[in-house]
Structures are given as C-alpha cells and as structure tokens.
Amino acid sequence: MSKTILYARVSTTDQTIDHQKDQAEAAGFVIDEVVADHGVSGISTELKEREEGKRLYDKLRHGDTLVVRWVDRLGRNYQDVTDTIRHFMRQGVVIKTVINGLTFDGSTKDPMQEAVRDALIAFMAASAQAQAEATKEAQRAGIEAARRDGSKYRGKKPSYDREALGVVVDMLGQDKGASEISKATGLTRQTVLRIRSDPAAADVTLSRWES
Known part of the structure; x- marks a missing residue:
C-alpha cells in the first residue's frame, strides 16, 4: 500500500516539524508519516548522509509520495538536490512540494513534459543553492561588520548572569x-x-x- 511521507528538515529556531506538517495538511496532503532531521545543514550534508535522510531512502517505495515544504528541505546544494529528486523518480516515487504545489513525477514519457520537468528541477535546485549562499554571505558580512565595531560584536549570550x-x-x-x-x-x-x-x-x- 502506497504511503505519503513528509520529510522535514528543521535547521533554525523559527522552524518546527509541526509547522511544516500543518502547512502540508492545509495544502490538502494527507500525511501518513513524518521523517525529520534536526539541526542539520542542507548545504554541507547530503540527504543520504543525514540520520533521518538515510531512513527516508530505506522507506520510500514505488508508488509512494514524498512531500516537502520546498526543495530546499531536501538540500541547498544543486547537485545533491537534483540527484536526490532523480533517484526517487527512478524508484517510482512522486515528489510534491507544499509551496507552489510542484510535482516531480518520473512516470511521464512525453519528451516535452520531461524537458519541462527537468528544467524545473534544475531551476529549483539552483535557486535553493543561490538562496543559501546569499544568506550565508549576508551573515558573514554582518558578523565582519560587527567585529570591526567591537562594541556590537558580543558573541553568543551566556546562559548565566x-x-x-x-x-x-x-x-x-x-x-x-x-x-x-x-x-x-x-x-x-x-x-x-x-x-x-x-x-x-x-x-x-x-x-x-x-x-
């Protein structure tokens, strides 16, 4: 029996598994199971190397649907994201995104549909990596500016008074x-x-x- 699995990657304090699940259900998905990684970088760690990402590879079968909030939950590296999506499509898994309602299905045999699908995968993966790199660069610039002004750069707030x-x-x-x-x-x-x-x-x- 086919299943619909939500994969969530929670990497910051303003993200929660429940929030991503609520968004998916509000978009009309009926989630059978949630697989989630906590505090794992989508830039430096490939999906298949993450603890729960490995489970996802083992769990998904032909006919299953993988739901993600957006492709950046799979990763922030262009090659990793495209390889991951194509791997699951070859297995007969359909990947769907909550944002924009995109569907990546490997069953289509129409050359034009295949071309459009592959171009969309490439574009979304490139966008995820570009966004991650822009965010990282902005953080580096902010920290460097603060370090130049020692009165502003204080590091992490201590847990003690x-x-x-x-x-x-x-x-x-x-x-x-x-x-x-x-x-x-x-x-x-x-x-x-x-x-x-x-x-x-x-x-x-x-x-x-x-x-």
Whole structure:
C-alpha cells in the first residue's frame, strides 16, 4: 500500500516539524508519516548522509509520495538536490512540494513534459543553492561588520548572569564538583566546566552583555 511521507528538515529556531506538517495538511496532503532531521545543514550534508535522510531512502517505495515544504528541505546544494529528486523518480516515487504545489513525477514519457520537468528541477535546485549562499554571505558580512565595531560584536549570550557566575566561582573555590554546581545553579554541567576552564573569559563574555 502506497504511503505519503513528509520529510522535514528543521535547521533554525523559527522552524518546527509541526509547522511544516500543518502547512502540508492545509495544502490538502494527507500525511501518513513524518521523517525529520534536526539541526542539520542542507548545504554541507547530503540527504543520504543525514540520520533521518538515510531512513527516508530505506522507506520510500514505488508508488509512494514524498512531500516537502520546498526543495530546499531536501538540500541547498544543486547537485545533491537534483540527484536526490532523480533517484526517487527512478524508484517510482512522486515528489510534491507544499509551496507552489510542484510535482516531480518520473512516470511521464512525453519528451516535452520531461524537458519541462527537468528544467524545473534544475531551476529549483539552483535557486535553493543561490538562496543559501546569499544568506550565508549576508551573515558573514554582518558578523565582519560587527567585529570591526567591537562594541556590537558580543558573541553568543551566556546562559548565566552575574549572580550565577559568582556562585559557580565560589563553589569552584570550595573544590565542589561540576555536577554539584550544576544542580545548585541550574546551569548545565557543560557550562560549569567551561567556566571552570577559563573563569576570566567567562567574566569577559558576561561583561559584553552587561554593557
């Protein structure tokens, strides 16, 4: 029995699996199963190399439908996206997008339809890569501009405040263990270990956000 599988790739804090599933269902898709990867780059990691992407390759069978929000969920690399779509089409899988309602079906034998389909695949894959590269370049430019103005570049906001840092330093001075300090402060053990390794750097980081 054929299935409709939604593949979601969640790479930022403003994306959720539920949101992508809700969008697909609002577009009329009846989703039988959701396969999702979290925090995986679509630029540097091919679909078949992602943990859940591998499962997707194993799950999809002839007659199944693969639903994605847009082709950029499959990847942000032109070659990877085109190879992925063509691989699934050869298997008899139909790929459909929620945005723009595109359908990539390998069953067509009409030369003109094939030409249009392949051109569309190429265009969408190229657009996904171009968008990813533009976003990455904008981020690099923004970070570089902020670094030139040291007052603006503060790095990642620390998870601790001045009071918590003081407690950690005091407990470290009493030779308390990282797990005990973590429990007392509510900070992760990793954060405690990072502060223990370089208290001065932890203080500097916090000072940037207090200014």
